[in-house]
Amino acid sequence: xxxxxxxxxxxxxxxxxxxxxxxxxxxxxxxxxxxxxxxxxxxxxxxxxxxxxxxxxxxxxxxxxxxxxxxxxxxxxxxxxxxxxxxxxxxxxxxxxxxxxxxxxxxxxxxxxxxxxxxxxxxxxxxxxxxxxxxxxxxxxxxxxxxxxxxxxxxxxxxxxxxxxxxxxxxxxxxxxxxxxxxxxxxxxxxxxxxxxxxxxxxxxxxxxxxxxxxxxxxxxxxxxxxxxxxxxxxxxxxxxxxxxxxxxxxxxxxxxxxxxxxxxxxxxxxxxxxxxxxxxxxxxxxxxxxxxxxxxxxxxxxxxxxxxxxxxxxxxxxxxxxxxxxxxxxxxxxxxxxxxxxxxxxxxxxxxxxxxxxxxxxxxxxxxxxxxxxxxxxxxxxxxxxxxxxxxxxxxxxxxxxxxxxxxxxxxxxxxxxxxxxxxxxxxxxxxxxxxxxxxxxxxxxxxxxx
Ligand SMILES: Cc1cc2nc3c(=O)[nH]c(=O)nc-3n(C[C@H](O)[C@H](O)[C@H](O)COP(=O)(O)OP(=O)(O)OC[C@H]3O[C@@H](n4cnc5c(N)ncnc54)[C@H](O)[C@@H]3O)c2cc1C
Numbered sequence: 001x002x003x004x005x006x007x008x009x010x011x012x013x014x015x016x017x018x019x020x021x022x023x024x025x026x027x028x029x030x031x032x033x034x035x036x037x038x039x040x041x042x043x044x045x046x047x048x049x050x051x052x053x054x055x056x057x058x059x060x061x062x063x064x065x066x067x068x069x070x071x072x073x074x075x076x077x078x079x080x081x082x083x084x085x086x087x088x089x090x091x092x093x094x095x096x097x098x099x100x101x102x103x104x105x106x107x108x109x110x111x112x113x114x115x116x117x118x119x120x121x122x123x124x125x126x127x128x129x130x131x132x133x134x135x136x137x138x139x140x141x142x143x144x145x146x147x148x149x150x151x152x153x154x155x156x157x158x159x160x161x162x163x164x165x166x167x168x169x170x171x172x173x174x175x176x177x178x179x180x181x182x183x184x185x186x187x188x189x190x191x192x193x194x195x196x197x198x199x200x201x202x203x204x205x206x207x208x209x210x211x212x213x214x215x216x217x218x219x220x221x222x223x224x225x226x227x228x229x230x231x232x233x234x235x236x237x238x239x240x241x242x243x244x245x246x247x248x249x250x251x252x253x254x255x256x257x258x259x260x261x262x263x264x265x266x267x268x269x270x271x272x273x274x275x276x277x278x279x280x281x282x283x284x285x286x287x288x289x290x291x292x293x294x295x296x297x298x299x300x301x302x303x304x305x306x307x308x309x310x311x312x313x314x315x316x317x318x319x320x321x322x323x324x325x326x327x328x329x330x331x332x333x334x335x336x337x338x339x340x341x342x343x344x345x346x347x348x349x350x351x352x353x354x355x356x357x358x359x360x361x362x363x364x365x366x367x368x369x370x371x372x373x374x375x376x377x378x379x380x381x382x383x384x385x386x387x388x389x390x391x392x393x394x395x396x397x398x399x400x401x402x403x404x405x406x407x408x409x410x411x412x413x414x415x416x417x418x419x420x421x422x423x424x425x426x427x428x429x430x431x432x433x434x435x436x437x438x439x440x441x442x443x444x445x446x447x448x449x450x451x452x
Contacts, residue, residue, distance in 0.1 A: 005254045006032045008432060009245045011221045011270065012261035014042025015067075015418055016407035016425040018203035020259045022074050023429030025210040032253060033213060034245070036220040040204060043379070044418070046195030049372035050297050052328030053195035057293030057379050058319050058336030061199075062163075062180065064187025065419035070426055076202045080192040081324030087308035088362075089158065090316075095362065098310065110312070111151055118152045126178055127185045134175030134414070138388050142174035158310045159184075164416055165381040166289045167315045167340035176386040176414050183419075191325035195334075220248040224258055225272040226401055242403065257403045257435065259428050263383040264394070264410050277400040281392055286384035286410055292351035293379050294337040297372040301333065302363045309362055315340040316358050332371060341378075348377035382417060384410035396427035397435075405432055 008024045010017045013035030021033045039045060046053045061067055061078065071078065085100035089110055099108040105116055125146075135142050139160060147153040161167050163180045192198055207213040227241040242256045260267045264283040268274040274283075301307070301320060309318040317340075322333040337355045352375060359366045384394070393413050395406040405428035412420025 004252075006030055007255065008032070008257045008259060009034065009243070009253060009255040010259045010261055011224065011245070012042065012408070013037075013040040013215060013217060014261060014408075014421070015044045015199065015203070016409070016411075016421040016428075017042075017259070017261035018200060018207060019070055019074075019422055019425035020261055020405075020407050020429045020432075021213050021215070022203055022207040022210075023426055024259070024432060025207055025212040026074075027429065027433040029212065029257075029432070031207075031213045032255070033207075033215040034219050034221050034247070035215070035217040038218045040215065040217055041197055041200040043381075044196040044200050046197035047374060049374065050328075050332060051330065052297045052322075052332045052334050052372070053197070054295040054297065054327075054334055054374050055195045055321075055336075056376060057291065057295065057381075058317065058321060058338055059196050059418075060189035060191060062183040062187060062417075062419060063190055064183040065180075066415050066423040066426075067418045067421070068190070070422040071199070071202075073426075074203070074206050076199075076206055078190060078192055078199065078202075080190045080326075082188045082190055083308065083319070083321075083324035085188070087310065088306055089155065089310050089312045090314065090358070090361065091154075091312040093361070095306070095309070110155065112149075115149050115152050118147065118149050119155065122147060122152065122156060123185060126181050129178055129182050131179065134179060137174055139169040139172045139174045139177050142178070143169070154312055158312045161315060161340055162310050162317055164289075164385070165291060165338075165340060166385060167342040168287070168289065168387070170343075171287065171387040171389060173386040173388060173390075176412075176416055179414055180416050180419075191321045191323075191327075193326040195325075195327060219251075221270055222246050222248045223272055224260070224270050224404070226404070227254070257405065257432050259405045259407055259425075259432065261407045261425065261428075263380075263408065264406075265383075267406060271398075271401070271404065273401075277398050278392065278394075279398055279406070282384070282394040282406070282410070285390050285392070287387050287389065288383050288410075289381045289385055290341045290346065291379055291381055292339040292341070292346065292348065292355065293374075293376040294352065294355045295374040295376070296333075296335045296337075296366075296370050297328070298333045298335050298366070299331075299369045299371060301335070302365045302369060306362050309358075311358070314354075314358075315342060316355065318358060318362055346378060351377060382409040382412075382420065384412075385416055385420070386412065386414065395424055396431040403435065405429075
């Protein structure tokens with residue numbers, strides 16, 4: 001760190017931290033980004049095993065969502081492939097073709113004819129859904145009202161689970177889930193070449209290319225405190241003198257503004273006086289979504305016709321990410337199995353057994369083809385999402401602490417997953433830049449033309 005004083009300090013070097021940094025720098029701010037891990041990326045990091053890129057659990061970019069829009073806005077292009085909509089579903093231990101295309105709608109034995117017609121009607125309705133008229137209430141309430149056939153409802157829930165990663169249909173708000181399904185139906189998804197670290201690498205390159213961003217990793221932010229300063233015309237201190245950011249190694253820096261791009265509980269731990277602010281409300285209302293992830297490097301699939309499978313009556317997903325993205329060499333495959341956690345307390349050993357049983361069904365003899373594996377029993381997919389218990393939308397600013405902003409997948413409004421991380425990061429940077437515009441305007445109104 002070359003300076004002690006920054007326009008903006010960003011705490012956290014995941015997707016939301018880097019997007020905030022890129023936008024703040026584009027607005028002319030001098031930015032310091034601090035990441036506690038040795039490498040940047042957070043949950044968008046990618047490990048390499050046997051030369052194959054494994055994300056932390058299967059990851060897909062929703063092409064119609066906020067993340068690709070933000071990346072495009074920042075001049076970042078992504079390479080990869082859209083895996084398409086064909087696949088299989090598992091119901092009562094049987095493997096069926098999913099009715100994902102016109103052809104498979106005719107041939108699939110997963111639904112009766114009336115069920116197929118009902119599904120087509122629902123899909124058409126969601127595709128055309130008007131954003132301003134998203135339904136209120138939970139996903140369960142919406143589905144029970146709008147989908148009468150139980151088989152179709154189960155299939156729709158499985159689709160919602162896959163698109164949102166959440167197995168919480170009773171508390172998920174219907175509107176944001178349907179918006180996400182609309183993204184899937186209208187834009188499809190992208191499996192990213194090289195894995196999601198490519199996104200982080202490109203964001204970092206774009207941000208640092210401005211010459212305004214410094215980033216340090218392996219440094220933990222321990223405390224963020226608002227610095228009281230005396231107003232020119234008063235003897236009363238007020239909280240607009242910026243922030244002091246203390247690191248675990250004893251170092252301290254000052255900043256006019258801070259973006260907290262870390263989970264809500266971490267915000268509350270770090271920010272001095274957080275218990276008296278909206279940060280505490282956002283922390284208390286948060287309902288994280290978690291899952292168990294088994295990522296495999298495989299020589300081949302034993303049943304190559306089975307590439308993507310949704311559990312219809314069980315909350316799991318199987319996908320060969322290498323069918324659409326370039327993730328490795330020598331023809332090795334990156335295969336992900338996910339078990340979505342619901343309301344019950346997860347059991348790591350049981351989840352692993354369940355996922356291995358699914359593999360036994362879908363890819364008999366799979367163990368002989370595994371070259372490397374990564375088991376992540378309890379990944380937090382998002383720290384909060386749009387659910388019925390939310391009392392307030394998080395961010396972008398913390399109203400009780402001018403100059404303090406939040407970003408992250410938990411700070412989404414209507415957006416979900418990485419789209420929430422991207423949208424909230426953009427909102428935080430815009431609010432921060434707007435803050436400067438307001439200060440400048442105040443300077444002009446006060447006759448201080450040098451502030452312009
Ligand atoms: C298994 C799994 C599958 C997923 N699949 C998808 C998908 O298919 N599509 C999709 O859109 N999204 C998906 N997501 C979600 C997506 O990965 C996340 O939304 C996104 O990466 C979160 O970014 P973030 O910046 O909000 O948080 P993080 O990535 O968690 O970044 C926060 C950073 O802050 C750092 N930090 C924390 N405390 C401190 C501190 N005190 N000082 C300094 N640094 C600190 C952390 O080390 C971390 O790097 C998935 C997530 C998981 C876990």
